Amino acid sequence: MTFSEPTLRTFTQNIFLAIGCSQQHAELAADVLIRSDMRGIDSHGVARLSGYVRLWEKKRINATPDIQIVHETPTTATVDGDSGLGLVVAPFAMKIAMEKAEQYGSGWVSVRNSNHFGISGYHALMAVERDMIGFAMTNASPLVAPTFSNERMLGTNPMCYAFPAGNFPPVVVDMATSAAANGKLEIAQRAGKPVPEGWIQDQDGNFTSDPHALKKGGSLLPLGSDREHGSHKGFGLSATVDILSAVLSGANYGPWVPPFVSFLDPPTDPVGKGIGHFLGAMRVDGFRPVDEFKTHMDNWISRFKSAKTVNGEPSVIIPGEPELEAEKERSKSGIPLVDAVVDDLNELADRFGLEKL
CATH class of the missing domain: 3.30.1370.60 (Malate/L-lactate/L-sulpholactate dehydrogenase, NADPH binding domain)
Known part of the structure; x- marks a missing residue:
């Protein structure tokens, strides 16, 4: 199945929001995953979304982190x-x-x-x-x-x-x-x-x-x-x-x-x-x-x-050339996802009461 970039981006943002991320963090996290899919690196795109949710459920991911510099020099x-x-x-x-x-x-x-x-x-x-x-x-x-x-x-x-x-x-x-x-x-x-x-x-x-x-x-x-x-x-x-x-x-x-x-x-x-x-x-x-x-x-x-x-x-x-070509193609035709990934994502939608793909 093939999905448009905006559809997957909105879906992914909503999942990150559902686990408690701020709007800014949800948009950034979704951007990293969607950029991966757009560049043809399907192994690290939205197919990974259920993995992040799983770690959050096990309290191994903090959805509202206080990220800090703990040691520093000028460079x-x-x-x-x-x-x-x-x-x-x-x-x-x-x-x-x-x-x-x-x-x-x-x-x-x-x-x-x-x-x-x-x-x-x-x-x-x-x-x-x-x-x-x-x-x-x-x-x-x-x-x-x-x-x-x-x-x-x-x-x-x-x-x-x-x-x-x-x-x-x-x-x-x-x-x-x-x-x-x-x-x-x-x-x-x-x-x-x-x-x-x-x-x-x-x-x-x-x-x-x-x-x-x-x-x-x-x-x-x-x-x-x-x-x-x-x-x-x-x-x-x-x-x-x-x-x-x-x-x-x-x-x-x-x-x-x-x-x-x-x-x-x-x-x-x-x-x-x-x-x-x-x-x-x-x-x-x-x-x-x-x-x-x-x-x-x-x-x-x-x-x-x-x-x-x-x-x-x-x-x-x-x-970097193959990824660029994939990005050009997927900007036109959308992002293909195998059925198993779609099923995983729709299970997440059910889990958080969101609209399915």
């Missing part, structure tokens, strides 16, 4: 999200990073005591709007086994780097540091389809295509899948995200991260507060004039787009 800060929606806490932190960058050239904010913050790209792109380079990363539910292990120790731990350009759209490198995001497994589960080999291993450490393997004791694999194909690099990237997001801020890290997924229970021996994020912004004109940078970014993009291709591919895909 850095640590933010405590007061168990708020990461969809709200992360933009708060990015605004601080950008304000510091405006004054000092760069700003860096580590966050503790937060929750799932949606797509990294949303937060990094906030900086691009101010002619800054944006950084956003977060740790997440421990579902990924490090290289040579079958114990779930890390999250999918996504990271995003966003660079402004001139005549071209921004370059947006937004990716999980695991072989695949957990949301893609959820999409496969709803569709009843197997997942590609190399995404996941069973509880004995063997490759499996079963999208339900995580619930049976299996684990996601780092980017690269195994050592022979570079999984130690994915493990290293994920570790970097975990340390910057949590060890630096005072959030939980590694296997102590409180999970977003329903089949894992929160740890009984936390080492920090909530989950952690790391946001950053750098002024382009701290390095060279903005116009010069954008001219050369356009040249960079043009040259890569003209690179020789293989197997009949039309051109090299610039990071």
Whole structure:
């Protein structure tokens, strides 16, 4: 089924209002989810809405957080999200990073005591709007086994780097540091389809295509899948995200991260507060004039787009390009949702006495 962007936006705002969010926070949280769907990242859009409600019902999400800076220097800060929606806490932190960058050239904010913050790209792109380079990363539910292990120790731990350009759209490198995001497994589960080999291993450490393997004791694999194909690099990237997001801020890290997924229970021996994020912004004109940078970014993009291709591919895909194409298409045709997601959303509508989709 396909729904218009305004219809899903209003529905999503109403759910957040129903759990007690302010109008401002409800609009912001809905915007993060809808932007994900519009960019074709269905795993992190409204399909996640029931997960946030579930955590709120378990009193793990505070709908009215008092988000505060708890440590600060001229160019850095640590933010405590007061168990708020990461969809709200992360933009708060990015605004601080950008304000510091405006004054000092760069700003860096580590966050503790937060929750799932949606797509990294949303937060990094906030900086691009101010002619800054944006950084956003977060740790997440421990579902990924490090290289040579079958114990779930890390999250999918996504990271995003966003660079402004001139005549071209921004370059947006937004990716999980695991072989695949957990949301893609959820999409496969709803569709009843197997997942590609190399995404996941069973509880004995063997490759499996079963999208339900995580619930049976299996684990996601780092980017690269195994050592022979570079999984130690994915493990290293994920570790970097975990340390910057949590060890630096005072959030939980590694296997102590409180999970977003329903089949894992929160740890009984936390080492920090909530989950952690790391946001950053750098002024382009701290390095060279903005116009010069954008001219050369356009040249960079043009040259890569003209690179020789293989197997009949039309051109090299610039990071962020597929999401932009999805946004253009969905602006015209609407946002497609699978039946299982529609059913979930309509159950939420019943739960709060709201109009169904």
